[in-house]
Amino acid sequence: MPERNIEFGKYGARGIKGHEAVARRLDDLAGYIATPITAKRGLMARLHYLTRSDHARAAARAAGLTVTDRTIKAWLDGKRLPSKKNLDRIESAYRTVRRHNIARYLVGRLNARGRGTRVEIHPVNQSQVPRPRQRVVEYRTLNVRRWDRIVEAWAAADDQALDDAWADQIIDLGSQWGQYEYVTNIGFAA
Known part of the structure; x- marks a missing residue:
């Protein structure tokens, strides 16, 4: 051009x-979650968003969160904490899934x-x-x-x-x- x-x-x-x-x-x-992922509240909010349904779990896997369901359950129960690398993957997957979920609404508005x-x-x-x-x-x-x-x-x-x-x-x-x-x-x- x-x-x-x-x-x-x-x-x-x-x-x-x-x-x-x-x-x-x-x-x-x-409208991403404001609490940083390094805080427990921010991590839990993102994990709940990514695991609230089978569709959300599939989208999270497609976005790069490739850990097992057992690992995610341990994170949600507070028995283990994700590594820095996994925190980055969770954040990236969360933003990708959130963008995909809100896109149609934004286009309409x-x-x-x-x-x-x-x-x-x-x-x-x-x-x-x-x-x-x-x-x-x-x-x-x-x-x-x-x-x-x-x-x-x-x-x-x-x-x-x-x-x-x-x-x-x-x-x-x-x-x-x-x-x-x-x-x-x-x-x-x-």
């Missing part, structure tokens, strides 16, 4: 890719029966860029009506697909859409 930034930040601009900001906001909307959701795009921080090299970019809003591909790529944790889906949406900003490939923040609500 034209207008893709090749050397972003070369002159001191600061920001993140737009699709990464969208993924962060979708993660916020997913964000599409809002065809009305879409207003997205606020905050441009890159150019405070460290020398004056002659600064671009004139401003805060923009955009109404995104089709969230299916964006949420699907987010749920699958596919960065390239999410980047492509987000770029297809920001093209609606007009001829200057490339200026919003990198941003400081993207905000929207569901």
Whole structure:
């Protein structure tokens, strides 16, 4: 696509890719368990979420939690504690399963029966860029009506697909859409 930034930040601009900001906001909307996994309460909440049904257990196994049912029962009973490696696997499986479970709900809320959701795009921080090299970019809003591909790529944790889906949406900003490939923040609500 034209207008893709090749050397972003070369002159001191600061920001993140737009699709990464969208993924962060979708993660916020997913409502993950706030208690850290290192606390007993956080670990138990995640384990209960991943083992509450046969379907949840199968999804956890598909997401990478490959320990036996006996080990999970020992963790739930407090007889054993998972290793650091297993804590990482539990967290990863929990986030993957949670994303998958909430994706359809988010698509429905964000599409809002065809009305879409207003997205606020905050441009890159150019405070460290020398004056002659600064671009004139401003805060923009955009109404995104089709969230299916964006949420699907987010749920699958596919960065390239999410980047492509987000770029297809920001093209609606007009001829200057490339200026919003990198941003400081993207905000929207569901």
